[in-house]
Amino acid sequence: MEIPKAFISYAWESDEVKEWVKRLATELRNDGIDAKLDQWEVVPGDQMPHFMENSVRENDYVLIICTPKYKSKSEKRIGGVGYEGDIMTAEVLQTSNHRKFIPILKSGTKETSIPSWLQGKYYVDLSNQTHYDNNYADLTTTLFKARETAPKLGIKTRKANSSVSKEVFKPVSEDEPIKIKGIVIDEITQPKNDGTAGSALYKIPFELNRTPSYEWRDLFVNAWNRPPRFSSMHRPGIASAYGNQVILDGTTIEEVEKYHKDTLKLTVEVANKQIAEINLRKNK
Incomplete structure (x- = not known):
């Protein structure tokens, strides 16, 4: 690096x-x-x-x-x-x-x-x-401009004895729980501030320690929309996940600092727990 x-x-x-x-x-x-x-x-x-x-x-x-x-x-x-x-x-x-x-x-x-x-x-x-x-x-x-690269591609195999040939890709195994590394400061969007609704709000990305699965991303978004605990300033519907980032789109810097960081950490923990339970059931 x-x-x-x-x-x-x-x-x-x-x-x-x-x-x-x-x-x-x-x-x-x-x-x-x-x-x-x-x-x-x-x-x-x-x-x-x-x-x-x-x-x-x-x-x-x-x-x-x-x-x-x-x-x-x-x-x-x-x-x-x-x-x-x-x-x-x-x-x-x-x-x-x-x-x-x-x-x-x-x-x-x-x-x-x-x-x-x-x-x-x-x-x-x-x-x-x-x-x-x-x-x-x-x-x-x-x-550090710390960005994760894409994970290595899995091994391409073909499902045998099938009338329709289907390609299956083996996912890369990742056991480490997802964690938030920090705000990606240089990718925060600047608000328009043109007087229209929502024009003073920011899109703020947070870098994760690795790229999660699609399943984890869905669990994270659901957990953000309905967290077990949240502040009076909580904003359902603004969270998304893409690549090795989770994003809050439609908030202010002050709200992130005072309110959203704790809820964000909590929803990541909820998604980690739920994905672990799902994987445990799959492996039984």
Whole structure:
């Protein structure tokens, strides 16, 4: 797997923020991501504008650590943050590569911390330890572009002693339970926001650890529509499964974070239990 390179852009607003950014970069590097940080890369005598231009343009991703101070500096074009903002917005205009730039919420809210030019993009909320524990995997899944390839084809055989020749394909055996790896951030659709019904809603894919069977997918959709437990914001009818993904089509990012993730994990567990029971009966 190709090693992803990610430059981290942040405001030098306090020692606490600098230390937090360093810990994040260290964890990313420990997980195999080539995180680039000025604290490690820049030495006295270096040209800072040259470093910032190269860092934004030469890395696969730019992780933007969003705080109220960062938003203020970015929008007022103050200091290094303002200069980096000019470089990043210019690259987006030139290449339309929106997915390269990933907002990371460090403190505040999306309204108070994310610069206006990043508003509307899916962001990764790492603003407290609970969010960090829940959402860090979403970030690494995106940086690695971790996509499963199609399973190997089964062996083609012919049913013997039949007046009609039928081809039968042996399925590949997969015993590992289905699990959700995280949100596929760079495949989230952007809402139209044109004022029509549902135009502010997102289509959000979640990557699975492997490609499930068609039978499992049907069980998952049924479990989502009628889960054993659900919140007051539950939306039946928005779940589907395709390839190695399950998809919620018609929700908001806030709803996923506050309500749907728990229901999603529960419905995956229900589908796993039901498919195990079905397979057990088949093998008797």
